[in-house]
Amino acid sequence: MGHHCSKSVSDVSHHAAISGGSRPSSSPIPEDTRHSNSVSATASPFSSPLPSRIAPSPARTRRKFRWPLPPPSPAKPIMAILRQKSRKASIPEENQIGEEGLGEVQLDKSFGYSTNFGAKFELGREVGRGHFGHTFWAKGKKGDLKGKPVAVKIISKTKMTSTVGIEDVRREEKILKALSGHKNLVHFHGAFEDANNIYIVMELCEGGELLERIVSRGGRYQEQESKTIIVQILCVVAFCHLQGIVHRDLKPENFLFMKKDENTGLKLIDFGLSDFVKPDERLNDVVGSAYYVAPEVLYRSYSFEADMWSIGVIAYILLCGSRPFWARTESGIFRSVLRADPNFDDSPWPTISPEAKDFVKRLLNKDHRKRMTAAQALTHPWLRDEDLAVPLDNFIYKSVKAYLRATPFKRAALKALAKALTEDELFYLRTQFKLLEPQNGFVTIDNYKAALVRNVTDAMRESNVADILKMMEPLANKRMGFEEFCAAAISVYQLEAVAGWESIATRAFEYFEQEGNRVISVHELVQEMNLGPIAHSFLQNWTRSSDGKLSFFGYTKFLHGVTIRYSNTRH
Numbered sequence: 168m169g170h171h172c173s174k175s176v177s178d179v180s181h182h183a184a185i186s187g188g189s190r191p192s193s194s195p196i197p198e199d200t201r202h203s204n205s206v207s208a209t210a211s212p213f214s215s216p217l218p219s220r221i222a223p224s225p226a227r228t229r230r231k232f233r234w235p236l237p238p239p240s241p242a243k244p245i246m247a248i249l250r251q252k253s254r255k256a257s258i259p260e261e262n263q264i265g266e267e268g269l270g271e272v273q274l275d276k277s278f279g280y281s282t283n284f285g286a287k288f289e290l291g292r293e294v295g296r297g298h299f300g301h302t303f304w305a306k307g308k309k310g311d312l313k314g315k316p317v318a319v320k321i322i323s324k325t326k327m328t329s330t331v332g333i334e335d336v337r338r339e340e341k342i343l344k345a346l347s348g349h350k351n352l353v354h355f356h357g358a359f360e361d362a363n364n365i366y367i368v369m370e371l372c373e374g375g376e377l378l379e380r381i382v383s384r385g386g387r388y389q390e391q392e393s394k395t396i397i398v399q400i401l402c403v404v405a406f407c408h409l410q411g412i413v414h415r416d417l418k419p420e421n422f423l424f425m426k427k428d429e430n431t432g433l434k435l436i437d438f439g440l441s442d443f444v445k446p447d448e449r450l451n452d453v454v455g456s457a458y459y460v461a462p463e464v465l466y467r468s469y470s471f472e473a474d475m476w477s478i479g480v481i482a483y484i485l486l487c488g489s490r491p492f493w494a495r496t497e498s499g500i501f502r503s504v505l506r507a508d509p510n511f512d513d514s515p516w517p518t519i520s521p522e523a524k525d526f527v528k529r530l531l532n533k534d535h536r537k538r539m540t541a542a543q544a545l546t547h548p549w550l551r552d553e554d555l556a557v558p559l560d561n562f563i564y565k566s567v568k569a570y571l572r573a574t575p576f577k578r579a580a581l582k583a584l585a586k587a588l589t590e591d592e593l594f595y596l597r598t599q600f601k602l603l604e605p606q607n608g609f610v611t612i613d614n615y616k617a618a619l620v621r622n623v624t625d626a627m628r629e630s631n632v633a634d635i636l637k638m639m640e641p642l643a644n645k646r647m648g649f650e651e652f653c654a655a656a657i658s659v660y661q662l663e664a665v666a667g668w669e670s671i672a673t674r675a676f677e678y679f680e681q682e683g684n685r686v687i688s689v690h691e692l693v694q695e696m697n698l699g700p701i702a703h704s705f706l707q708n709w710t711r712s713s714d715g716k717l718s719f720f721g722y723t724k725f726l727h728g729v730t731i732r733y734s735n736t737r738h
């Protein structure tokens with residue numbers, strides 16, 4: 168669970184092979200400094216000018232490197248959040264309790280889990296440690312798990328110093344339970360409690376962390392092997408996202424191999440920072456691990472795309488053995504995340520395929536709207552494989568919703584764009600259309616509903632199924648063929664990040680000239696886009712003076728439609 172990062176197990180060499188890849192720090196960093204660098208300024212999250220719930224990853228090296236300060240108290244980040252939420256600050260920080268003479272506030276720490284852990288399992292050695300959880304090997308004493316090894320994450324109740332902390336543990340258990348079943352997600356066996364601890368029983372992953380494997384391979388993976396890893400990561404993350412859950416702490420330490428063998432399956436663990444997100448919701452609490460945190464998380468407005476950024480960082484590390492965003496201090500890392508362009512020039516990048524590079528770049532786009540979704544990433548030319556089962560993408564539902572609410576002129580603009588798409592984009596759209604199981608080439612609202620129901624889990628039922636279906640209401644009594652589906656499902660922002668965008672846009676405008684462009688006044692445009700009068704000035708050059716129709720420039724701008732930024736300009 169981890170409010171940020173830390174584990175205590177400690178292989179110093181973990182980080183030896185991973186140095187910074189972001190400019191301007193591309194020069195090799197001496198090994199001994201790399202270690203301390205990666206974490207030194209991070210001992211106190213409060214000394215950083217940037218948000219406090221981020222801690223460096225992996226922070227476990229701290230002990231090895233004899234940190235001047237102990238790791239930050241997990242209670243502090245919770246307190247920071249609490250203070251923001253309410254000014255009451257009713258629960259003191261851990262280290263203030265003594266000083267201020269305040270006793271511990273009474274919290275209800277009973278979770279309603281079974282209390283017979285001891286009767287069912289026999290604990291063995293410790294296999295891992297995180298900020299909150301110590302994970303142990305254990306063996307079942309009874310029932311289905313009799314004689315079988317399992318992993319038990321033990322979370323001490325004394326560390327739960329606030330209602331928020333308690334809720335975090337409840338949520339971790341709930342999410343793990345609801346998501347359990349995916350082949351790349353650690354299987355959940357049950358949760359137990361006693362007066363002192365919570366016991367989360369899971370399948371045991373004996374193969375160690377992905378990070379350890381990267382290091383044992385001399386710092387990086389070959390391209391083909393990287394693909395195998397990334398596909399597994401994308402499959403499980405696409406699954407989480409479809410269920411309305413954002414993980415928020417994707418990093419190589421949170422992926423474990425089932426067995427020591429090279430090619431055993433990878434399992435995602437640690438849902439301690441995960442949360443439910445509704446389709447149009449933005450989260451604002453700053454959590455994660457510094458090297459993997461997305462820019463928009465630091466700006467406190469993010470959703471699923473933040474996980475995709477982290478996958479971009481993981482892919483970058485797998486392919487070249489360096490971190491894309493690196494600095495000596497935590498605030499330096501954040502600055503790099505916000506401003507630096509990762510280095511794709513130095514060795515080994517010249518030997519890596521253009522598709523792999525394009526793949527990473529399309530995840531490490533600082534504009535979250537331009538990033539690929541997990542399902543899209545699985546259809547990227549680098550990974551594309553007809554035999555790979557691409558999951559349903561809830562992003563489609565959002566795009567279709569926006570299309571259904573758009574004006575006829577806007578829809579015409581999108582239809583022209585859809586006609587100009589290349590095979591690369593069509594591949595993704597075709598897989599998604601197929602997942603809706605069209606009848607005679609058409610889909611209706613029922614197809615959208617049924618596709619969701621087919622993929623529903625308890626987690627999703629709770630988070631967003633009803634919301635998603637509500638978004639689709641304008642589709643009632645309509646049906647959509649593949650061409651219109653393409654117009655509805657494409658994202659202009661994402662297309663702008665595609666290498667061939669210029670030629671797609673040019674071709675699209677030609678279609679638009681033939682079938683959709685019309686004379687439109689600036690006043691009409693302002694209404695079309697639901698903007699305030701202030702917009703007049705910046706819409707002036709969207710139309711051609713020769714015939715009063717949209718210019719190419721105006722067309723490409725108009726395609727964006729109304730975004731939050733636009734609506735903010737409304738009076």
Ligand SMILES: Nc1ncnc2c1ncn2[C@@H]1O[C@H](COP(=O)(O)OP(=O)(O)OP(=O)(O)O)[C@@H](O)[C@H]1O
Nearest residue numbers: 168169172173295296297298299300302318372437
């Ligand atoms: N199912 C498992 N099988 C084997 N080892 C595990 C398992 N789950 C966790 N571990 C080990 O225990 C460590 C801590 O687990 P986890 O990441 O869930 O704890 P945490 O306290 O939330 O961590 P963090 O501080 O990173 O947030 C893992 O890094 C891993 O090494």
Ligand SMILES: [Ca+2]
Nearest residue numbers: 169297421437
């Ligand atoms: Ca962890």
